[in-house]
Amino acid sequence: MTQAIRSMMMSEEMIHKGLEGVLVTKTSIxxxxxxxxxxxxxxxxxxxxxxxxxxxxxxxxxxxxxxxxxxxxxxxxxxxxxxxxxxxxxxxxxxxxxxxxxxxxxxxxxxxxxxxxxxxxxxxxxxxxxxxxxxxxxxxxxxxxxxxxxxxxxxxxxxxxxxxxxxxxxxxxxxxxxxxxxxxxxxxxxxxxxxxxxxxxxxxxxxxxxxxxxxxxxxxxxxxxxxxxxHGGANEKVVNMLKEIDSVQDVRPFLEEAARTKRKIMGMGHRVYKAMDPRAVLMEGYLKTLSTKKGNSVNYNLLKEIQKVFREMMDEKDKAIYPNVDFFSGAVYELLGIPxxxxxxxxxxxxxxxxxxxxxxxxxDNRIFRPKALFDGPLDREYLPLEAR
Ligand SMILES: CC(C)(COP(=O)(O)OP(=O)(O)OC[C@H]1O[C@@H](n2cnc3c(N)ncnc32)[C@H](O)[C@@H]1OP(=O)(O)O)[C@@H](O)C(=O)NCCC(=O)NCCS
Incomplete structure (x- = not known):
């Protein structure tokens, strides 16, 4: 392996795609x-x-x-x-x-x-x-x-x-x-x-x-x-997902099929939370209140069943995937009459x-953001006149 290739590989290892784990600032917010x-x-x-x-x-x-x-x-x-x-x-x-x-x-x-x-x-x-x-x-x-x-x-x-x-x-x-x-x-x-x-x-x-x-x-x-x-929009996908499930009895087969086809369950999982998102706990409360008030608990019951069955499935795999804020929020907005x-x-x-x-x-405490990219393109290319291209 040449020195150039070795240094190229080392550099590629240094790339933090999506800046995961990179500290870029201090914050107290x-x-x-x-x-x-x-x-x-x-x-x-x-x-x-x-x-x-x-x-x-x-x-x-x-x-x-x-x-x-x-x-x-x-x-x-x-x-x-x-x-x-x-x-x-x-x-x-x-x-x-x-x-x-x-x-x-x-x-x-x-x-x-x-x-x-x-x-x-x-x-x-x-x-x-x-x-x-x-x-x-x-x-x-x-x-x-x-x-x-x-x-x-x-x-x-x-x-x-x-x-x-x-x-x-x-x-x-x-x-x-x-x-x-x-x-x-x-x-x-x-x-x-x-x-x-x-x-x-x-x-x-x-x-x-x-x-x-x-x-x-x-x-x-x-x-x-x-x-x-x-980024935005997972709660809309949760609401769409609920439309695919006819009744509480269909939740387990739906989740098993999703696991088999490696389909992600919307409103579940988070890059940072490895426990239930505290906002989801509060959202669930609003959904319960509104469901009772409006006499429509269809989505609440489906979501609770999904939460329960998904937890059992994740426990078997020892995976810390819990409801995030979007799990209940779309259903809350729907009951508030929001499209x-x-x-x-x-x-x-x-x-x-x-x-x-x-x-x-x-x-x-500003400094302009200016990260680096690993250059991976040709150099010193010959500029051909238009009629020669
Ligand atoms: C939020 C999210 C993008 C976090 O992603 P991440 O930290 O990069 O985690 P990954 O997507 O790498 O998932 C890690 C593992 O958990 C599984 N997993 C994560 N979220 C899952 C979900 N919602 N349903 C089923 N499995 C899930 C992945 O399949 C993966 O399994 P593997 O290790 O067997 O391949 C991801 O959980 C997700 O897509 N959730 C659904 C969409 C959603 O609700 N987004 C709103 C976030 S606030």
């Missing part, structure tokens, strides 16, 4: 304890935030790295609710956006559209535009709901400022105010999705921020990353404060 199934935002356990906080307060926590006092929360909530209104040019853009496009494509374009109205001189001061305008957190739900209604031939429903973030979203979709329980469940679903460490979209946001780009461009890039089927095409956009609107938190942290 989110801790995922995959072994024990625990999740923290700025040190607060997710189940504590879910129980006592609101999406608005959790957004403050992610933007300012501490919980607000009474006055700060009141100010922030007022500001965020006033920021829900979209301007006429944005509404016109939504109306004229190609009807067949995916709402994630609209979201990405809208963020850049909004950016045009902002004074970028303050971008890198303590008063970053994202904290000033709250566009990315406050307006994404309005844009999603407006697009959904207009696309379906319904009237645009402007936001209200007397409802929490989740309840207002349901109101803008349905055109009627949801009851308190449903509004609160929607709000809690958003808390559970607000942050989750250095996944692909969050890393994308940090990479764009590292070139000192604006928070708008960083968020729009993150939305693009989330749109990909390897599957909105599942990933909801993920985006919930994750906006998490993305912004990482952008702000990136700026505190």
């Amino acid at each position: 989110c801790k995922v304890n995959g072994e024990e199934g625990k999740l923290y935002y700025y040190g607060y356990p997710i189940d504590v935030l879910e129980k006592y906080s609101s999406f608005e307060e959790t957004s403050y926590l992610l933007l300012y790295s501490h919980l607000p006092n009474k006055e700060e929360l009141a100010d922030f909530t007022t500001k965020m609710r006033l920021a829900r209104q979209i301007s006429n040019p944005i509404l016109e853009m939504i109306k004229t956006f190609p009807r067949d496009s995916h709402p994630m494509e609209l979201l990405q374009s809208s963020i850049n559209f909004l950016s045009g109205y902002v004074d970028h001189k303050i971008e890198h001061s303590a008063y970053c535009n994202c904290r000033q305008t709250l566009h990315q957190i406050a307006q994404l739900p309005t844009i999603i709901a407006a697009f959904y209604r207009i696309k379906n031939g319904l009237e645009y429903v402007p936001p209200r400022d007397d409802l929490n973030h989740g309840a207002n979203f349901l109101y803008m979709l349905r055109g009627v105010v949801p009851d308190k329980e449903e509004g609160d469940i929607m709000d809690k679903c958003l808390i559970l999705h607000a942050e989750h460490g250095l996944n692909a979209s969050t890393f994308t946001a940090r990479v764009v921020a590292s070139s000192l780009s604006t928070c708008y461009c960083s968020i729009s890039a993150a939305i693009g990353s989330l749109y990909g089927s390897l 599957p095409t909105l599942f990933t956009p909801i993920f985006a609107m919930a994750r906006a404060p998490g993305w912004l938190s990482h952008i702000l942290e990136q700026r505190q």
Whole structure:
């Protein structure tokens, strides 16, 4: 083996495909304890935030790295609710956006559209535009709901400022105010999705921020990353999977056939969690509540049976594969009357404060991201004139 080939092989071994296991930064925003199934935002356990906080307060926590006092929360909530209104040019853009496009494509374009109205001189001061305008957190739900209604031939429903973030979203979709329980469940679903460490979209946001780009461009890039089927969208696939199973009795044969054909069960497994995802535990609770309330436990019963039989099968193989957040969430959204095409956009609107938190942290100790690639192409090629090719 020549020296050149040996050094080439050594270099290839150094490639960390997908950056798995590579430490790229320090963070104090989110801790995922995959072994024990625990999740923290700025040190607060997710189940504590879910129980006592609101999406608005959790957004403050992610933007300012501490919980607000009474006055700060009141100010922030007022500001965020006033920021829900979209301007006429944005509404016109939504109306004229190609009807067949995916709402994630609209979201990405809208963020850049909004950016045009902002004074970028303050971008890198303590008063970053994202904290000033709250566009990315406050307006994404309005844009999603407006697009959904207009696309379906319904009237645009402007936001209200007397409802929490989740309840207002349901109101803008349905055109009627949801009851308190449903509004609160929607709000809690958003808390559970607000942050989750250095996944692909969050890393994308940090990479764009590292070139000192604006928070708008960083968020729009993150939305693009989330749109990909390897990131957002597993909950939609869970709902589709449930449609293939007729009854609880069919669950075991379905799972055995899936194992035989090496088909993955959607909503199961996670790169980091080797225990049940704590968000799945909470999602299951909402699904149970809504199933009883709506007198429709079909999906709940199917999911519980899948969970039970899958566990037995995994125990036999000694594999730590448990339900992730997506296992129950699609069924929760369905019972809230939300169509599957909105599942990933909801993920985006919930994750906006998490993305912004990482952008702000990136700026505190920034260095532009510039990894290396192993060059594997020809060199010094002869440039033939056009007529000789
Ligand atoms: C999330 C996910 C991509 C994590 O992937 P990962 O850490 O790279 O794990 P791998 O895909 O390499 O799987 C490791 C092993 O577990 C098995 N496995 C993982 N998830 C599985 C699932 N959902 N159903 C059945 N088997 C699964 C794999 O087949 C593989 O088995 P093998 O060692 O015999 O080949 C993967 O679990 C998955 O595709 N889940 C379903 C989709 C989903 O719910 N995504 C949402 C994530 S929040």
